[in-house]
Amino acid sequence: xxxxxxxxTHCSFGIRIHSHAASSSCFPNxxxxxxSSHFPLHxxxxxxxxxxxxxxxxxxxxxxxCARPDIDDFYWEKVSxxxxxxxxxxxxxxxxxxxxxxxxxxxxxxxxxxxMSSTQISLSAxxxxxxxxxxxxxxxxxxxxxxxxxxxxxxxxxxxxTGRRSLMYTMRQKNGISGFTSRFESEYxxxxxxxxxxxxxxxxxxxxxxxxxxxxxxxxxxxxxLTTMAGQVYEAMSxxxxxxxxxxxxxxxxxxxxxxxxxxxxxxSINALSxxxxxxQSSKSFRRFREAAKA
Numbered sequence: 265x266x267x268x269x270x271x272x273t274h275c276s277f278g279i280r281i282h283s284h285a286a287s288s289s290c291f292p293n294x295x296x297x298x299x300s301s302h303f304p305l306h307x308x309x310x311x312x313x314x315x316x317x318x319x320x321x322x323x324x325x326x327x328x329x330c331a332r333p334d335i336d337d338f339y340w341e342k343v344s345x346x347x348x349x350x351x352x353x354x355x356x357x358x359x360x361x362x363x364x365x366x367x368x369x370x371x372x373x374x375x376x377x378x379x380m381s382s383t384q385i386s387l388s389a390x391x392x393x394x395x396x397x398x399x400x401x402x403x404x405x406x407x408x409x410x411x412x413x414x415x416x417x418x419x420x421x422x423x424x425x426t427g428r429r430s431l432m433y434t435m436r437q438k439n440g441i442s443g444f445t446s447r448f449e450s451e452y453x454x455x456x457x458x459x460x461x462x463x464x465x466x467x468x469x470x471x472x473x474x475x476x477x478x479x480x481x482x483x484x485x486x487x488x489x490l491t492t493m494a495g496q497v498y499e500a501m502s503x504x505x506x507x508x509x510x511x512x513x514x515x516x517x518x519x520x521x522x523x524x525x526x527x528x529x530x531x532x533s534i535n536a537l538s539x540x541x542x543x544x545q546s547s548k549s550f551r552r553f554r555e556a557a558k559a
Contacts, residue, residue: 341377343445345371353427354401365402365440372421379420379432384444390420396516397421402486408481410454410470414491415461416444418516419453426452461494463487464513468500471509484512517541 347364348371360368360370372394380387390397399422400411406426414418423441424432428450434440445453455466467485474481490499492515504511546548 305457342372343371345375347371348375348429351425353405354425355400357425358399360402363453365398368533369398372398372424375424375429376420379435382433385433385436386539387420389415389417390422393516394421396486396514397425400486400514401425404482404484407451407454409484410467411452412455412463412467412483412485413445414458414468414485414487416457416462418486418488419445419457422452423450426450461487461491461496462500464497464500464504464511467511467513468504468507468509471504471511475509482510482512484514486514486516489515489517515541 347368349358351368357365357368373391376387376391376394379385397418401422404411411422413422419430420435422428422445428441433439436443442449443457445457447453447456454470455463457463463485464487467483471483475485487497501513504513
């Protein structure tokens with residue numbers, strides 16, 4: 265409300281009230297708007313005197329009303345996630361139908377978006393890998409089968425599906441869960457992932473150790489097309505081909521690269537491997553193979 269001619273300026277999360285000196289006393293130092301507002305805000309008033317209080321009534325003072333919210337009083341509408349609410353571990357995915365798996369993917373995205381808005385942590389990489397994460401946990405049998413991630417930022421859907429949903433809001437906080445995979449945190453985290461481009465190297469070591477022990481669990485490594493630019497990845501693939509161990513490598517091709525062409529827009533891939541794989545996927549022979557596999 266404006267009761268004087270002095271201009272109003274904005275403060276963070278609040279409004280400013282101009283009043284005459286004679287009328288400013290009607291405002292208490294603290295206002296409780298809980299009963300008249302959808303938001304239970306407590307307002308604290310601080311007075312900035314433009315003119316002395318003893319001046320003429322025509323000369324007023326400017327009162328600033330800033331809101332200090334009680335965080336615990338805020339009400340956030342929870343999005344319904346009926347299928348995700350039943351998932352305690354990846355075993356729960358085994359009996360879901362294709363339609364339910366698609367619905368689960370949508371619910372996971374909503375959950376990750378809610379976490380992102382609350383924690384201010386970017387979860388875009390994990391949101392883009394939701395279907396991939398669900399598919400791997402539906403097909404493979406973690407933690408017996410080892411799933412290794414090359415990029416930690418892609419693992420947050422994995423964390424939710426492996427029993428850490430309630431802890432996601434503590435991520436990267438003191439005494440909270442890690443922003444990456446951690447063997448100290450969960451048996452489903454077979455390797456500590458960061459940005460090392462080393463999932464294939466680590467997976468190959470596990471595969472060789474498995475073969476020496478005569479076991480049969482599967483080793484699955486997930487790499488991104490961005491990490492394929494690291495030489496360690498190619499050294500690991502070369503060594504894996506030489507040792508001929510049973511190792512599954514999944515390429516999560518986001519069709520992005522670190523250096524997009526300016527004239528073709530930021531979403532254009534210039535990664536040679538990505539372009540080669542795109543041509544392979546669009547070839548007639550690959551499409552025939554894929555259709556035969558579906559049948």
